[in-house]
Amino acid sequence: MILLNPGPVCTSERVRNSLLKGDICHRESEFSTILSNTRNKILQVFAPNGGYVTAIITGSGTASLEAGICSSVSEGRKILIINNGVYGERISRIASAYKIDKVELKYDWLERPDINQIEDAILQDTEIEVVSMVHHETTTGLINPIHEVGAITKKHNKTLFLDSVSGLGGEEIDLANDNVDICIGTANKCIQGLPGLSFVLLKKEEVQRLRSIPPRSLYLNVISQLDEQEQKGECPFTPSVHTFYAFEEALDELLEESVLGRINRYKKASSYLRKEFKRLGLELLLPEEFLSNTITALSLPNNMTYVHLHDSLKERGFIIYAGQGLLNKTIFRIANMGELTMNDLEAFIANLEEVIDGR
Ligand SMILES: Cc1ncc(COP(=O)(O)O)c(C=O)c1O
CATH class of the missing domain: 3.90.1150.10 (Aspartate Aminotransferase, domain 1)
Structure with missing residues (x-):
């Protein structure tokens, strides 16, 4: 079958064959090596000039989105959600599920958000801490204006949270230059790995802020995932080991192709x-x-x-x-x-x- 759906995508034989590397225990050094290599390769591809850290989460893109959202809004503060499609709507549903206060800017699905309105919304409500947007709205294929929104969030000292699940690897983006503080990606779209793994890219300066937020979830917590991966070279819970083989291989292919x-x-x-x-x-x-x-x-x-x-x-x-x-x-x-x-x-x-x- 030729898959013309936006993920999971057709993968190379090399990626599929990597699944056969064998069974290993996720608490052994063999897995730590794969975890560390895969995290380093994500950073090499998407943050080549440094300044970011990453945690990989076993779960589809929505798992990392949930982790990112529920770990990044302080108690008593708000998230501003720019919503012009199904995935903007999903961020809003996640905020509701975690009872996080939100302000929503809803647009028609065929419309790009209005930059002045975003700035006005930020100015009107000092409780807004995080501004979220979808990079590539998979609903329609629309690219949202990250650079312009990033300039505004930087100017007003807000965290820019970007869902780039269907963007990373397929669209131009410079996380540092576009002032993206938290970015969510997945293995099985433009990175051409297999479904089951997703990741959070986090600007280093954000780590301290997130550390001060009491966890709203045990599994989907960016800080506990990050700490365990960085400090112990392990995942807190059983990772999808074989999918890691495929993810690393897919990242190698991406590095080779650029x-x-x-x-x-x-x-x-x-x-x-x-x-x-x-x-x-x-x-x-x-x-x-x-x-x-x-x-x-x-x-x-x-x-x-x-x-x-x-x-x-x-x-x-x-x-x-x-x-x-x-x-x-x-x-x-x-x-x-x-x-x-x-x-x-x-x-x-x-x-x-x-x-x-x-x-
Ligand atoms: C922009 C965007 N965000 C989030 C998701 C959710 O990803 P998943 O289906 O892997 O949970 C998708 C899936 O298509 C998406 O396109």
């Missing part, structure tokens, strides 16, 4: 797909200047349901992805993350054309 190389490969793939979608008369949901390098949301072809389109393409070996929420009946999404060749994409377009033409 982040820029990967971004360029994804850019080439999405430009090809978007040109072909237009040729086939499919309408892009968002203006191209808003779009990420990896997701294209499209209106369904005339007189065709998503189920028909999905099932016909699945029979031919391609997995596409539905719209979410309100967009569920009207759009579909194509992701070009992962180990995909131009031949795969050309074959997909040929099959898509046949299905649209009813052949």
Whole structure:
């Protein structure tokens, strides 16, 4: 199957084969070495100039998001949530689940947030401590303005919390320059590892602040995860050992390809797909200047349901992805993350054309 959903993505044989390295005990030095190597490689890829630490959490992207949120807002302070999609909404639901006070700036899913409104919201409420935003809204493929928001949070001395679960590895970002204090990533999207591991990148200056916040969760606590990983070379609870093999291998591949190389490969793939979608008369949901390098949301072809389109393409070996929420009946999404060749994409377009033409 060629996976054109935004994760878990198609992985290389090298990543899949790494699972067979063998069974080891997570309390032995062999695992400590893998843990330390993997953490160092995350930092090498995403914080090459230093200034950040990282903790890897066994759990999908949402686990690290929960850990990041419930560990970073002090009692009696608030989180400002910039919400323009399903994943902005998820941050809001996490804050509610932990009974963290929040201020929400809600936008239409096809809209970018208004920078002046964000600054006004910060100025109006001195209890706001953390400002959260999604880097790449996977709902629509929209890239949010990190650099501009980072400049504002820095100016007002707020913590910028970024969900880059579908961004890291596929989009340009410079954590230090963009003033990102806490950033969440996952192994199985643009990093091209396997599902089951996610991570929190934390600016070194934030560690002391987080340390002063009483834990709201035993498992999903950034400081206890970080301390155990840094000081003892272990994870506090049983980690998904074999998934670590695959994560380290995927990071090696990314280092070999370079982040820029990967971004360029994804850019080439999405430009090809978007040109072909237009040729086939499919309408892009968002203006191209808003779009990420990896997701294209499209209106369904005339007189065709998503189920028909999905099932016909699945029979031919391609997995596409539905719209979410309100967009569920009207759009579909194509992701070009992962180990995909131009031949795969050309074959997909040929099959898509046949299905649209009813052949
Ligand atoms: C932007 C974003 N944040 C968070 C998540 C949640 O990740 P997971 O499904 O791995 O828990 C996703 C998943 O697609 C995502 O795209």
